[in-house]
Amino acid sequence: MTGLLGPAQLRELADRLGVRPTKQRGQNFVVDANTIRRIVTAAGLDPADVVLEVGPGLGSLTLGLLPACRHVHTVEVDPVLAAALPETVHGWAPEYADRFTGHLADALTLSELPEPAPTALVANLPYNVAVPVVLHLLAVVPTLRHGLVMVQQEVADRLTAGPGSRVYGVPSAKLAWYAQARPAGRVPRTVFWPAPNVDSGLVAFARREPPAGPARTAVFAVVDAAFGQRRKMLRTALAGWAGGAARAEALLDIAGVPAQARAESLTIEQFAAIAAAATTAAEGTTQ
Structure with a gap:
């Protein structure tokens, strides 16, 4: 795996860009390299996979993903962060720069991406839009075969709940239309900057055929x-x-x-x- 950003490098980069994480956009940046390695490993990527990463932020996870797959598409809504990410990739992982394509866009309105088509969704998703982003991308990017997303632990529990569970609800049922989901571990709040008020959870999923019948x-x-x-x-x-x-x-x-x-x-x-x-x-x- 290529060099990864540590806490000092992330804060230095944020200072240089004048970036202050905002609650409005649900920005909590992962500052622990071991957590990045854990996410990449848990994603179960094939070297031929094309990854779609939503909300790359300062690029911690992006740098971890590049050596593990064929290509990485990032989708970032913050124009400052989106503009800075290519420079980060070229500076920290120049040997993988040709595997990277960045997009300034809102994942909730995304309708298509250029080739190569994404086959895996791997992302540290903003808490406030995690569920709609996952469902929207599964609907509009039919080439997505599997993925691993990090979300608020409560949301992870809901997404992976089965019928009869106390937390089984709309997100559980709708994700089940597209994919088989399972919990893939907990992530402590201490690995983020700024630290959120709750822990996070990893959700792994594999696309399946939807139920036969109506739309x-x-x-x-x-x-x-x-x-x-x-x-x-x-x-x-x-x-x-x-x-x-x-x-x-x-x-x-x-x-x-x-x-x-x-x-x-x-x-x-x-x-x-x-x-x-x-x-x-x-x-x-x-x-």
């Missing part, structure tokens, strides 16, 4: 409606979405899902079955 938007509408009233039975929770409690119960019966069940007990396949039942019923009424 993602239709399934996600059911997920949103069901968890919108998660403490209520599905017959009631889905009444607004279905057009009444009786119709919701009929669709649940068609889908083979108990009307007395609650959202937190359903798999993504069961949510898809409910959406499929609604689609079939709608088609039947228009014929």
Whole structure:
């Protein structure tokens, strides 16, 4: 692995750029080289992988990723940090500079990237946008096959929770549409500058085929409606979405899902079955 930025080098670079981490952008920079090595190892990268890194900040993780893969695309919304990163790469890892492409962009509005197409998402994600960024990128970058993201520990627990878990919810179900996710370890707050108020967690995922049947938007509408009233039975929770409690119960019966069940007990396949039942019923009424 190439030379990595330590605490002193990171602070010196930040001072030179006039950068002060802001809560608004969820900026917490990793200042521990061993944590960078741990993330790169846990990502399980193949030398042929093309990595998409969101929020590279001062470049700590970028420098760790470059020797481990074919190419790294970084997406940074802060113009000062985005402009400085190529210089950091050329200064600290000149032998890998041809593997790097930086983009000044908002990951939440990203729609495409130039070749080579990313195959892995590896990132220390800003806490305030972690879930929408992961879901958006899986939706718009179909070449992503796997990834490892560092997020707030509470978010990591939600993303990797399964049906029946107390923290299973909308993020868990929607990520399950795209991928199989698992927890990949905890990261103490002490490895960041500035140190956040909570610890972080690593989430690893591998893309899978989505459930057969209706479109993602239709399934996600059911997920949103069901968890919108998660403490209520599905017959009631889905009444607004279905057009009444009786119709919701009929669709649940068609889908083979108990009307007395609650959202937190359903798999993504069961949510898809409910959406499929609604689609079939709608088609039947228009014929």
